[in-house]
Amino acid sequence: MTVHAEARRRGGESLLIGIGVCAAMLAVLPWSRWVIGAAVLLIAVVTFAAATSVVPPASAAGPPAARWRHLLLAIPLIPLLGYALYATLAPPPEFDYLADWGLKARAFFEIRGIDWQLLGRAIPRDTHPDYPLLLPLIYDVIAVVRNGWSDAHLGIVHVVFAAALLLVIHGAAIEETRSRIAAAFITFALVPLAATPWIGMAEGPFIAYGTAALLVIRRGDLTIGAILLGLAASTKNEGLTLIAAAAIGLLCAGRKRDVIRLWPAVAIPMPWLIVRSLYDLPTDIVTGSVFDRVAAHLRDPRPLIAALSSVSLGKPLFWIALAAGIVIAARMLVTRERFILVALVIQFGCYVAAYVASPYDIAWHVTYSWERLVAHLTPALTYVVLVSLIGPRGVSQPAAQS
Amino acid sequence: MALPYQKLPGSRELMLEVRARTKPGDVIAISAPFTKWDQGYRYLYMRALYPLAGRVVVPLIDERDQPHFENLARANVIAAYRCEPRVPGFDVVWRGRDGTLLRRKG
Numbered sequence: 001m002t003v004h005a006e007a008r009r010r011g012g013e014s015l016l017i018g019i020g021v022c023a024a025m026l027a028v029l030p031w032s033r034w035v036i037g038a039a040v041l042l043i044a045v046v047t048f049a050a051a052t053s054v055v056p057p058a059s060a061a062g063p064p065a066a067r068w069r070h071l072l073l074a075i076p077l078i079p080l081l082g083y084a085l086y087a088t089l090a091p092p093p094e095f096d097y098l099a100d101w102g103l104k105a106r107a108f109f110e111i112r113g114i115d116w117q118l119l120g121r122a123i124p125r126d127t128h129p130d131y132p133l134l135l136p137l138i139y140d141v142i143a144v145v146r147n148g149w150s151d152a153h154l155g156i157v158h159v160v161f162a163a164a165l166l167l168v169i170h171g172a173a174i175e176e177t178r179s180r181i182a183a184a185f186i187t188f189a190l191v192p193l194a195a196t197p198w199i200g201m202a203e204g205p206f207i208a209y210g211t212a213a214l215l216v217i218r219r220g221d222l223t224i225g226a227i228l229l230g231l232a233a234s235t236k237n238e239g240l241t242l243i244a245a246a247a248i249g250l251l252c253a254g255r256k257r258d259v260i261r262l263w264p265a266v267a268i269p270m271p272w273l274i275v276r277s278l279y280d281l282p283t284d285i286v287t288g289s290v291f292d293r294v295a296a297h298l299r300d301p302r303p304l305i306a307a308l309s310s311v312s313l314g315k316p317l318f319w320i321a322l323a324a325g326i327v328i329a330a331r332m333l334v335t336r337e338r339f340i341l342v343a344l345v346i347q348f349g350c351y352v353a354a355y356v357a358s359p360y361d362i363a364w365h366v367t368y369s370w371e372r373l374v375a376h377l378t379p380a381l382t383y384v385v386l387v388s389l390i391g392p393r394g395v396s397q398p399a400a401q402s
Numbered sequence: 403m404a405l406p407y408q409k410l411p412g413s414r415e416l417m418l419e420v421r422a423r424t425k426p427g428d429v430i431a432i433s434a435p436f437t438k439w440d441q442g443y444r445y446l447y448m449r450a451l452y453p454l455a456g457r458v459v460v461p462l463i464d465e466r467d468q469p470h471f472e473n474l475a476r477a478n479v480i481a482a483y484r485c486e487p488r489v490p491g492f493d494v495v496w497r498g499r500d501g502t503l504l505r506r507k508g
Contacts, residue, residue, distance in 0.1 A: 090405075093405045093406050094406070095406055095448070095449075097452075098406055098448070098449055098451070098452040099448045099449070099451060099452070102452055103451050103452045103455060106452060106455035106456075107455040107456060109455075110426055110455055110456030111426075111456070117458075121458075123448075123465065125465070126444075126448050127448075127451075
């Protein structure tokens with residue numbers, strides 16, 4: 001069972017890293033259909049080999065009694081198929097796709113390269129020229145291989161990211177609970193959190209990279225976790241604070257020596273950070289008089305509090321259940337899950353701090369981002385709560401105790 | 403795909419027509435019967451960028467509602483939503499139900 005669990009987890013990790021490598025190729029290779037197509041094929045083969053390297057040859061014809069257990073996969077697979085229909089029903093309709101992620105991808109494809117002039121003249125509030133380019137480049141990989149731009153089924157990217165994260169979650173859940181039924185239930189419960197409704201935007205890919213990174217680091221695989229963390233930081237700026245949050249989480253969990261092993265997380269987004277600095281691409285949150293804005297918001301926090309309390313996060317039953325789970329498993333969470341909890345709290349604090357420094361109307365800023373920001377944090381939190389509630393009483397301890 | 407454009411009916415179709423009648427590198431000014439950025443112009447301008455990718459799309463109003471008619475000097479094309487501006491040096495080259503396309507003479 002552990003071998004299959006590891007294969008599943010590796011499959012998800014390999015898929016996430018493979019997608020990131022595909023996007024990075026466009027920074028170094030010519031945007032030719034044949035060159036990129038061959039490279040994608042090579043990456044797919046390596047990814048598949050990495051994912052299947054842990055499965056013994058005899059496992060394909062396992063005992064009949066064990067085979068039915070694979071049917072349990074249908075439990076999370078059915079809603080995921082529904083998500084695939086939703087995501088590919090129409091081209092991405094979100095404004096942020098048209099004004100940011102999709103616009104960049106399409107403009108880059110037009111010139112078969114990164115359009116620095118477009119980024120230079122972009123309106124920061126809507127096009128965010130400082131945002132990392134992993135997602136637009138993923139869209140461009142598809143366009144280059146297809147040899148033409150089409151957004152008809154681009155939502156499939158989000159389905160793949162959700163599936164990859166769910167593979168990581170399913171593998172980890174099997175390892176920790178030692179129960180396929182429990183793992184299927186946990187994976188099913190996390191489908192709506194991995195399968196985000198914001199098709200075309202970077203939330204889904206960021207949640208996949210960020211959540212997988214935290215779960216992988218939590219269990220002690222620092223190298224893979226740091227790579228995933230670096231890819232999260234290459235997807236959204238929030239990934240940069242997630243690196244710091246993960247490092248503080250490790251420190252608080254008594255894993256000081258592991259902090260330095262997060263270096264790939266810093267190295268991966270570094271080229272983009274250098275280039276965007278050279279091109280002087282503005283970051284809206286730090287433009288103008290940041291200290292004046294922070295002071296003003298701290299002097300009178302009522303507009304921020306009012307805005308945060310007025311935005312509905314939806315899913316009331318989910319939040320009630322999550323809160324109840326946290327209360328029931330509080331002791332185990334505090335003792336076993338210090339890394340994840342501290343990392344999530346720090347990341348949450350960074351989001352609130354961004355609002356405090358916001359140059360925009362606070363009600364507008366909160367209204368159009370709060371639900372998405374909270375969605376970044378809920379999959380990892382939900383996973384550790386469920387594992388704490390269901391898990392077989394410390395059979396597979398996360399590395400937090402090391 | 404019309405959903406994100408629904409508050410300005412016909413704007414997507416207009417931009418698709420503009421795309422079909424322009425080429426990469428053209429500088430396109432967006433004209434509309436709006437005088438404020440957040441009261442219509444931003445909605446149209448930001449949504450025009452995607453279908454017109456590859457062209458340089460310039461606004462005639464900024465985020466502070468200041469007019470930027472100097473961008474007309476840069477533009478060789480004007481895409482006008484539900485209006486037909488008379489701009490010296492430009493001729494109407496196409497008329498549709500939801501707007502017009504003007505091109506610099508010569």
